[in-house]
Amino acid sequence: MKAVGQIFGHAAALGCALGLAACKQPPASRYTFDAGLRDMGRHVIERAGCAACHEIPGIDWPEGRTGPSLAGFDGVGPIAGYLPNTPANLARFVRNAPAAKPGSTMPAMPISSEEAHAVAAYLYGIDDD
Amino acid sequence: MIEALWGWPPPVFDPAGPYAESVTTLAWVLLGMGVAVTAIVVAALWVALRGPDALKRKLGGERTVWIGGVAFPGVVLTALLVWGLALTASLTADITGDEMRVRVTGEMWWFRVEYLDDDGNVLVADANELHLPVGEPVVLELQSADVIHSFWVPHLSGKKDMIPGRTTLLRVQADRPGRFGGVCAEYCGGPHALMGFVAIAHGQDDFRQWLAGKARRQAASAPGGGAGRRQFMDSGCAACHRVAGTPANGLAGPDLTHVGSRQTLGAGILPNNRGTLIGWIGDSQSIKPGNRMPSYDMLSAEELEDIAIWLEQQK
């Protein structure tokens, strides 16, 4: 595990050195989106009921536990431990997880791809640490 | 989260039918009276503190106390009471012709909904949702299975208690198609705040078709099969839930015969889609803490999804 983490860490450092977009750049969140898009994302999350399975910062209720908590999601590594953490991948994942990550146990959700981008904007904007 | 409390103007001031309209009229009149009385009190306070001596003497006189303190409130409040009761009497009027009848039973913490024929037999059993035709009065026969609840869809009518051992009547009517939120308006323990309801008004032909379709389904066998149906029966769901046309005949939880076509889950609180179905079944206790369905976190994600896929087909 440790070795894998190290390799990943080196790779990430190398990526950052090369100026790739997908790197963590503390302390600011890694992507910034306009407030309108994030607001729309929040509405989509409420309408689709994502919180039936996830605790999501900024959504008071519900705090479902069938899926992992999304607290601290702005600082997470690969999406669902698998996909490179980019806005395009995140949008793909939240809309149709089993297609984005074969075998994922999160079901496809009834949102359009435009709505999925707004959802991604909201999730990247989570700032709870 | 509960629709009845959303939106602007507040639903009480946005009536969608004649019964709610009388409640709205009453609400405006009471608001107006409240404002007027407040203004009088503030004026009297001003006189008492800053006013000229002559007025102050009058304000402190016996006459003012008799008129302002006894006669005025006595007459106004009695008149308001009589008028208010007359205005809202139609809300609880008995069945007079061939109005549609629906029995709604408050349960901790959801609503059982049964569409009745003229003889009182159940035509269609459903939950947490009332469909009604536009422009026709519907008589709700309100009951409770446990404690006192109160039925309230502010767009459509007044509030009426659901009392164990009694049937209370409440008329509702929608004059425009749409979706109207409701709530339980009497604290009934535990997750009372998450006990909601939706009413959906359709055009009359639309509604007749809807009802006939549901009635047909109640007499037929359940669609779909395979892993989900097997898992549902094997997991003990059938002990609490009924699905018409299967051995599942439990009555402790909402009837699931039409769950796939319901707009919400968990008594008006969650949207209804595959994800929320899985989330509810997998861990309803984290969504609606204290509700009477156990969390099925011992089932695998695949088993949960199979059940959800089968339930989605129950329309």
Ligand SMILES: [Cu+2]
């Ligand atoms: Cu209640």
